[in-house]
Amino acid sequence: MVTKKDEERGQDSLQEENREPLLQDQEKTSADRKDKHEWMVYFSTFVAVCGSYSFGTCVGYSSPVQSAITEDLNLSIAEYSLFGSIMTFGAMAGAITCGPIADFIGRKGAMRTSSAFCVAGWLAIYFAKGSLALDIGRVATGYGMGVFSYVVPVFIAEIAPKNLRGALTTLNQLMIVCGVSVSFIIGTVLSWRALALTGLIPCAILIFGLFFIPESPRWLAKVGQRKEFEAALQKLRGKDADTSQEAAEIQDYIETLQQFPKAKLLDLFQTRYLRSVIIAVGLMVCQQLGGINGVCFYVTSIFESAGFPSNVGTIIYACLQVVITALGATLIDKAGRKPLILVSASGLVLGSVLTAIAFYLKTYEIALEASPIFAVTGILIYVGSFSIGMGAVPWVIMSEIFPINVKGIAGSLATLVNWIMAWLASYTFNYLMSWSSYGTFILYGAVNAIAIVFVVKVVPETKGRTLEQIQAAING
Numbered sequence: 001m002v003t004k005k006d007e008e009r010g011q012d013s014l015q016e017e018n019r020e021p022l023l024q025d026q027e028k029t030s031a032d033r034k035d036k037h038e039w040m041v042y043f044s045t046f047v048a049v050c051g052s053y054s055f056g057t058c059v060g061y062s063s064p065v066q067s068a069i070t071e072d073l074n075l076s077i078a079e080y081s082l083f084g085s086i087m088t089f090g091a092m093a094g095a096i097t098c099g100p101i102a103d104f105i106g107r108k109g110a111m112r113t114s115s116a117f118c119v120a121g122w123l124a125i126y127f128a129k130g131s132l133a134l135d136i137g138r139v140a141t142g143y144g145m146g147v148f149s150y151v152v153p154v155f156i157a158e159i160a161p162k163n164l165r166g167a168l169t170t171l172n173q174l175m176i177v178c179g180v181s182v183s184f185i186i187g188t189v190l191s192w193r194a195l196a197l198t199g200l201i202p203c204a205i206l207i208f209g210l211f212f213i214p215e216s217p218r219w220l221a222k223v224g225q226r227k228e229f230e231a232a233l234q235k236l237r238g239k240d241a242d243t244s245q246e247a248a249e250i251q252d253y254i255e256t257l258q259q260f261p262k263a264k265l266l267d268l269f270q271t272r273y274l275r276s277v278i279i280a281v282g283l284m285v286c287q288q289l290g291g292i293n294g295v296c297f298y299v300t301s302i303f304e305s306a307g308f309p310s311n312v313g314t315i316i317y318a319c320l321q322v323v324i325t326a327l328g329a330t331l332i333d334k335a336g337r338k339p340l341i342l343v344s345a346s347g348l349v350l351g352s353v354l355t356a357i358a359f360y361l362k363t364y365e366i367a368l369e370a371s372p373i374f375a376v377t378g379i380l381i382y383v384g385s386f387s388i389g390m391g392a393v394p395w396v397i398m399s400e401i402f403p404i405n406v407k408g409i410a411g412s413l414a415t416l417v418n419w420i421m422a423w424l425a426s427y428t429f430n431y432l433m434s435w436s437s438y439g440t441f442i443l444y445g446a447v448n449a450i451a452i453v454f455v456v457k458v459v460p461e462t463k464g465r466t467l468e469q470i471q472a473a474i475n476g
Helices: 004-061 067-070 079-127 129-157 167-187 194-199 200-209 217-222 226-237 244-258 267-270 271-289 292-295 299-306 310-335 337-364 368-390 392-402 406-435 437-458 467-476
Strands: none
Touching: 004 067, 004 129, 004 167, 004 200, 067 194, 067 437, 079 129, 079 200, 079 217, 079 271, 079 406, 079 467, 129 167, 129 217, 129 392, 129 406, 167 194, 194 200, 194 292, 200 244, 200 368, 217 226, 217 244, 226 244, 226 310, 244 467, 267 271, 267 406, 271 292, 271 368, 271 392, 271 406, 271 437, 271 467, 292 299, 292 368, 292 406, 299 310, 299 368, 310 392, 337 368, 337 392, 337 437, 392 406, 392 467, 406 437, 406 467
């Protein structure tokens, strides 16, 4: 006998069964719509990180072509050393001017400017008949690198939704190491002039791609282009997306910031911006003084000094960078910025200690057969640890923490500090190694240990928050 309760239960069950497919269809439709909305963000990011890849080709160029260029153009060691290092000074000039350029002509305008310098630089290197043209070309590509190092992560951070911002901004570092690694590899089979021409490819893709992607909505809002701001945001989020809440939040925040006077360099040291400056500059100092540029530029000699086959070690080094940086990109929006950088800094300490042990054993001729094992293990742990966090995360955080009214000048300062520290680390590496090979890596380990303390005490977690929420929390 069927009771009334059984009938009601049956109807409820039938309704539930009918509701489940409907909910699944709604969820699927929502997911499909979300994917459609985000394709322009992905495409815009791809175009922007072509600049990061171009950055990597500039860094990776000088190593595989050294013997060929010195032989073809009869360069002395001093002349080639100048060619290799002068790029850093071009990058410093780019760092000084990148913020004002990006503020004045926009993020896309800054990327076009940077690409133009890189194209001119590569062509100067390709047609070079002597050291002067080589140096001019190297300075020009260095300038492009300095601008790219700031504007690419800033542009990506400003266009990405908060749930994708960390991963997409990390692609900046991934494409840099891809550019370095590919240059190392193809540089072994191409002539130095042909390798210079390959540097034009990412620049060409970037210049062409910029015609199809929107400008940063936040920059458009800052300069008062209201219609263009709304159109760019709608294009990034999809034509069917409701952007009213996000647009209102951005607009309200920028209107609040515009009540302040135009920012100058000294204004960064006011109380309301000082914490952001300390975080950004501190992370850049920790990133570079931990020794990465010394290790990167001289990894071949490090393996040789420790008694490990340098060609095998360099190939492993190049591949490991790419794989671990890609892993970091997948983890940053799940694990968070702060945990990732703490794990990275801890690994850098371990890698430095193991490498120091290797050189200590070799210096005092103790267990010589163990020295190469410690060396290669230490260097690979060091490189892998840097790639997963310390390489990319400081740039991600730098792109998130500054209000847009000071972002240009503050970003220039942080980028300039990064390049000065990069030059200092690479310049002092050989002097430190001649002083004490194991002492050098003990020093790097100590710097990375200080970085752990700095991150724990000073650096905030920015995962899952809008740029406006992050900046309001830090700067009050």
